[in-house]
Every structure is written in C-alpha cells, then in structure tokens.
Amino acid sequence: MPENLIGKDVIAALAARAAGLHGADGNPRVKQVVNRLLVDLMVAIDELDISMDEFWTGIAYLTQAGKQNEFGLIVPGLVLEHFLDLRLDEAERRAGLTGGTARTIEGPLYIAGAPLSKREARLDDGTDDGEVLFMEGQVRDILGKPISGAIVDVWHANTMGNYSHFDPTQTAYNLRRRIETDEDGRYRFRSIMPSGYACPRGSQTEKLLKAMGRHGNRPAHVHFFITSPGHRKLTTQINIDGDKYLYDDFAFGTRSELIPVVEHVAEARQINQAGLNKPFARIRFDFTLTKRAVAAPTTVVNREHAEAA
Numbered sequence: 572m573p574e575n576l577i578g579k580d581v582i583a584a585l586a587a588r589a590a591g592l593h594g595a596d597g598n599p600r601v602k603q604v605v606n607r608l609l610v611d612l613m614v615a616i617d618e619l620d621i622s623m624d625e626f627w628t629g630i631a632y633l634t635q636a637g638k639q640n641e642f643g644l645i646v647p648g649l650v651l652e653h654f655l656d657l658r659l660d661e662a663e664r665r666a667g668l669t670g671g672t673a674r675t676i677e678g679p680l681y682i683a684g685a686p687l688s689k690r691e692a693r694l695d696d697g698t699d700d701g702e703v704l705f706m707e708g709q710v711r712d713i714l715g716k717p718i719s720g721a722i723v724d725v726w727h728a729n730t731m732g733n734y735s736h737f738d739p740t741q742t743a744y745n746l747r748r749r750i751e752t753d754e755d756g757r758y759r760f761r762s763i764m765p766s767g768y769a770c771p772r773g774s775q776t777e778k779l780l781k782a783m784g785r786h787g788n789r790p791a792h793v794h795f796f797i798t799s800p801g802h803r804k805l806t807t808q809i810n811i812d813g814d815k816y817l818y819d820d821f822a823f824g825t826r827s828e829l830i831p832v833v834e835h836v837a838e839a840r841q842i843n844q845a846g847l848n849k850p851f852a853r854i855r856f857d858f859t860l861t862k863r864a865v866a867a868p869t870t871v872v873n874r875e876h877a878e879a880a
C-alpha cells in the first residue's frame with residue numbers, strides 16, 4: 572500500500588474525537604496528552620505505511636512486556652529516562668541552579684524501606700565473595716558547607732549483576748541501605764564491588780535491543796538517592812572505572828563526572844587496619860546538593876516502588 576493515505580486534517584479530527592476534546596468532561600491534561608500522542612502515532616502509521624501485521628505485532632509485544640513488568644527496563648533502554656534527565660538539567664540551568672552533583676537515571680530496581688543507620692553501614696550480607704569495597708565521602712551544599720542528617724540511600728547489584736528483591740536468592744535488602752550523615756556531613760559504607768547488570772535472557776527488552784542491533788548491558792554502578800530537608804533530592808549513580816561497558820551503557824546513564832577513582836589497596840598494613848585478610852577497593856566520593864527552589868521543576872519523582880516483605 573502507498574504511504575500517506577489519510578490527510579492530516581482527517582487524522583487531527585479523529586484524534587480530537589478519540590481524546591474527547593469536544594466535551595468538557597474528563598481530565599484536561601490527559602486529554603491533551605492523549606490527543607497529541609494519537610496524532611503522532613497515526614501520522615507515523617500513515618507515513619511509514621505500518622501494516623496490520625506490524626501494528627498487531629507491536630501490540631502483542633507491549634502486552635507481553637506489561638505482563639513481565641518490563642516497561643521500567645524498556646524506558647531507559649530506549650534513552651527516554653536519560654532524556655527526562657536532560658530536560659531537568661536544562662530546566663535547572665535556566666533557573667540558575669548550578670553546582671550540584673550530576674544526576675543520572677534511577678532505573679527500575681530501587682525498593683523502598685532499606686535499613687537506616689547513622690554515619691556508616693555494611694551493605695552486603697557476607698555471602699558474596701566479591702572484592703570488598705569501602706566507599707566514603709561527604710554531603711555538602713554548593714557553598715561547601717557539610718550537610719549533617721542527610722540520607723544517603725544506596726543500592727547496587729551483587730557480583731552476578733543481580734539486585735536483591737528482584738533476585739530471590741538474595742536476602743532482604745542485601746546491598747541496600749540508608750545512611751544518615753554525621754555532624755560533619757560524612758557517610759561511609761562497606762560492601763562488595765558490584766558487577767554490571769544485563770537485561771534478562773529472553774526478555775522483551777532484550778528482543779527489542781537485539782532488533783536494534785544493540786546489547787542490554789550496563790557497566791558496574793552504584794545508585795544513590797541523597798535527600799536533606801531544604802535541599803533538592805539528588806538521584807544519581809557512580810560508575811566503576813575500567814568497566815568494559817563504561818561508555819557503552821544500554822541505559823545511557825554514564826556521565827563523566829560520575830566516574831570516581833577506584834583505589835585498589837594491597838598493602839599489608841592497610842589490609843590489616845581494615846580488619847581484612849585480602850586486598851580491597853576504596854572509593855571516595857562527595858555529593859553536592861543544591862538548595863530547594865521554586866523556580867525549577869521538582870526532582871522528587873513519584874514512581875511505584877516495591878518494599879521488601
């Protein structure tokens with residue numbers, strides 16, 4: 572069939588009717604968004620000459636993706652979560668909000684309610700024989716003043732690239748903690764070096780990426796939410812330097828400001844001092860929060876988050 576079978580005016584009229592634009596009832600914002608998306612979709616179908624089979628293949632794909640709870644994975648894989656970050660970055664820049672630690676995507680694997688402790692925590696349950704990782708730093712405001720009582724909510728994968736809760740073989744809240752900074756704004760934790768995540772074999776996400784000629788791997792990383800009253804919530808990650816996928820992240824989350832130096836400590840005295848009997852890794856990373864501001868869109872995102880049983 573030839574493309575462009577339907578006039579743009581006809582498409583506009585159909586979308587307006589389907590989105591209820593002619594009535595006063597319903598939610599105006601939903602109507603506005605649905606109308607626009609319908610117009611764009613019908614124009615795409617018409618201009619790309621999308622066949623009935625192609626269309627229904629797409630619907631079957633999305634139906635299965637929903638059943639398997641994969642939209643949270645498809646969104647970053649199709650760069651949309653990073654795109655939302657870029658928009659927020661630009662809105663902040665225009666509002667004159669600068670100087671904070673770079674944000675990057677939350678991803679789909681956060682769960683709420685991790686154990687809370689003061690100043691320090693151990694994240695791993697001791698069952699994963701990965702390289703021991705000590706990470707520490709300070710949370711400060713943009714003037715350099717330490718922020719005490721900030722919450723560092725940290726989560727990461729194990730040496731298989733899997734996250735507790737989503738991986739039923741791990742204990743509840745393994746590699747997930749909330750740490751309250753001390754009087755000097757400091758936090759510190761012991762954990763294990765994570766491995767990069769890979770989209771599940773046979774998943775809808777993997778099928779889509781394959782069809783694009785892409786892979787579904789992320790470099791090793793550690794996620795953070797940093798919160799403090801009076802400051803903007805920061806959602807970010809650090810990436811582990813040297814990872815093969817450092818600049819080839821399927822989720823587009825890597826930012827050059829978020830790749831700290833990883834010290835590999837092999838000196839006997841330091842190993843002893845750390846209470847260990849083998850070499851370990853150390854990362855120092857400070858977070859800078861900007862002040863809460865009315866001029867910029869909020870950084871608090873209301874997303875559905877599971878909680879461990």
Ligand code: MBD
Pocket residue numbers: 644647676677678679680768789822824
């Ligand atoms: C992850 O661990 C992640 O951080 C993202 C963004 C997507 C999939 C898995």
Ligand code: FE
Pocket residue numbers: 678680768792794
């Ligand atoms: Fe992750």
